[in-house]
């Protein structure tokens with residue numbers, strides 16, 4: 100179904116969304132977070148006692164009059180059609196008891212998002228753990244790209260992680276089926292934004308998600324954001340510092356991009372990725388480089404990346420079930436702050452046989468004591484020193 104209008108009437112959306120149930124079937128437990136398109140709660144399904152994530156789909160006042168905005172419908176219908184282990188599953192759609200324009204997405208629940216794990220638990224992933232996460236991210240991307248869907252907002256906070264180590268790509272609020280129509284630039288969070296978007300292209304492809312994946316891989320590997328720009332200009336400067344300047348030779352057509360003229364790029368800068376990733380294997384540096392290729396047409400695809408030597412060489416990707424768990428984070432996901440994880444420091448020689456610092460299965464108690472109960476509603480905990488970085492990380496579309 101193609102949606103062309105700004106919104107769709109309530110009378111139509113029921114058929115569009117399929118059968119829906121009342122939101123009263125769910126007990127809200129705690130607030131997980133809030134994105135541009137709505138508040139997300141952890142909730143219990145009264146019928147089954149299953150824990151789910153309940154996302155209220157925000158309907159902006161100006162759109163409310165006409166029914167459900169097509170951005171919401173787009174996300175819901177897209178997600179409902181997707182079935183992949185690494186893509187968050189929409190289980191069903193719930194509506195308000197009396198108001199039909201209150202729409203909630205009932206999603207499978209994932210305990211963490213990677214932004215929180217990095218910011219609050221200061222999770223330090225070993226090589227085989229990073230490989231495990233990257234493999235899952237690329238598998239999810241391969242799946243959606245094969246279906247003509249571009250996510251466009253791949254970032255740490257949109258990568259959820261279940262207690263069983265399964266990475267789930269979430270938040271398709273900005274996703275859109277890939278067509279030949281020009282699309283609006285400026286939609287990927289700036290740290291993970293591809294150069295073609297920064298230079299104002301209107302005809303971008305699924306390659307934008309692979310650039311973001313390169314930034315994620317670099318960040319997980321270096322344990323700090325690779326390109327934490329504060330503005331488009333600074334973002335481009337950081338990219339040029341890291342990779343050297345783009346030019347017509349390595350990126351044919353670059354000069355014709357709408358904003359390319361606005362930037363003075365110094366041609367002689369070398370690519371410094373190997374310096375930034377010092378100590379990593381050649382294959383690691385090569386794959387990040389392939390993902391961070393200026394020319395989107397030459398950028399590696401998800402399918403190709405999965406066949407890269409990086410995944411062949413040792414240490415191999417860990418099985419998801421062997422990823423560390425962060426038990427004290429459970430049920431707190433996305434509260435204002437959280438205690439640290441019970442992971443030990445990464446001693447890491449990345450032995451694939453016995454992954455370090457893991458809390459397999461987990462019977463161990465988290466270190467430290469916490470002055471609150473697990474199922475508290477709307478937890479508000481003290482803020483940590485990571486808040487500035489978190490604010491930036493969470494900062495989104497401009």
Ligand SMILES: Nc1ncnc2c1ncn2[C@@H]1O[C@H](COP(=O)(O)OP(=O)(O)OP(=O)(O)O)[C@@H](O)[C@H]1O
Pocket residue numbers: 131132133134135136137138139152154187206207208209210211212252256257259269270272432433495
């Ligand atoms: N299925 C889920 N299970 C657990 N937590 C979730 C789930 N979906 C979303 N969340 C949490 O809720 C937060 C808000 O999610 P949402 O997708 O609405 O916005 P966002 O990605 O943070 O921001 P934006 O939509 O503006 O890019 C996420 O950061 C995530 O931690």
